[in-house]
Amino acid sequence: MRGRFFWRIGGLLALLFTLTAGGCALASWLLFAGASLLPRPPGALPFVLAGGFMVFVLGLALVGRGFRRMAAPIGDLIEASGQVAEGDYSARMAERGPREVRAMARSFNAMAGRLQNSEQQRRALLADVTHELRTPLTVVQGNLEALLDGMYPADEAHLKPILDETRVLSRLIDDLRTLSLAESGALQLLREPVDLAALGAEAAASFRAQAEAAGVELAVTVGDDLPLLEIDPLRIREVLTNLIANALRHTPRGGRVGIAAQPHPARHWLTVSVSDTGEGIPPDDLPHIFDRFYKSADSRGSGLGLAIARNLVLMHGGEISADSAPGQGTRIAFTLPVQS
């Protein structure tokens, strides 16, 4: 592949050179023919011939050098792209040759770097997913075997945990689907003008019964004067429900979960926050809570809720962040841009 390419380029250059050399010969012949009318110093012919030969050699050397300067990096490119095609994303090419070729090498290397990066992410995700799927599966398989072995009686106390585990599995699969759609950019946002006050109240209402049962106050403080937002209401509600569910889970009886929205003074964006009076997040964990599968030891979730929330907020052009004081509570806030 590489060899044939060089032969073709070489052939083309040789043809060009022959044409040029032929043109030169023709020109000098014409020149001499014209000049022969003039008186000429005797014995000049060998010098002219020697001069012509030197020009020829010099031309050959120049063409060779130019050829090498152009062709060598292209050879590198063929080799490196071949490696990438075979799945070796660590292939890089040296940045050398003319400016355009160096620019091409730079963008090739950037491309290979991105491919390598996404391949690593894919592998890490796969390892995480198999780990997360195997744990509930172990519980299901082990408990079913115990029922069959007669180790456990087939009563509600032993059957319900198995059913719960299958729910963990199916929630994990739903969350994985959403997350992979969001991460790959394949998730379509269906934007429409949305009144955030109504959306927040609606999200909170679905947790009312759960909050009452847990003895936690659920307070929504969203002003009436908020501008309408161009957002995907289902996705932003998903963000809110994820945050509220987390907050409720970590707030003890008698605590409070607050949902608030304030416009930024310049009205370019809104800040929406969900705060709780729970046990808080240890400072070591705080930077990682938006990573997928990062969860506290007692979490019953898939470990994907906050990763999904972050992706959905980023897709809307906003940002999400967390503040927490251990023992006092946690506040997770995200911004949404206001279209003017």
Next chain:
Amino acid sequence: MKTILVVDDEPKITQLARDYLEHVGYTVVTARDGRSALAAFRTHKPDLMVLDLGLPEMDGLDVTRAVRRESSVPIVMLTARGEESDKLVGLELGADDYMVKPFSPKELVARVRAVLRRAETAGREPAEVIRAGELTLDVPRMKATVADRPVELTATEFQLLAALAAQPGRIFTRAQLLDVLRGVAFESYERAIDAHIKNIRRKIEPNSRQPRYLFTVYGVGYKFRDE
């Protein structure tokens, strides 16, 4: 009464293991993370550890490393990652066996028993004569016979076979088998082990495609048959 320490971050899994192991008469202690596993190991001095590799705080490999610094207690690893490299690292750090999740609790009990039995025999003086099926190894004389017919093994082959047969059922990685050969022969490539195993099989197995004595554990290494 033997004590087993079961370490896993999922309480439902430790509960299941506890119920099965207690049912066959072991005393069971459990831990949920690496640090408390190490603490429980020091206070309870268990006869065997069942250790999950993916633990919070300090992972299973770190725990294995720390435990091995002070004790040779048998360790059965549990792994939820399908990664071969984890098994290899674990076995090379000194774990005795591994199981991939989801695992069968009955199988876990069988493995625990086998590893404990092996640990008992490993504590004794090495046997002078090892017998398995029709194979007999006379270790001091380096003589091997199959169905009373002598088999010509080279010193390297005999050492390998004797090391594997001395601990039936234990999985040896190629690197561990290479260590066995230090002093007998100079081998620097793990793949050389495969060539030796192939030769040993040709000499002792009635049919080397369906081995009766030497089994391959794909992606990990080899083991000798466990009765």
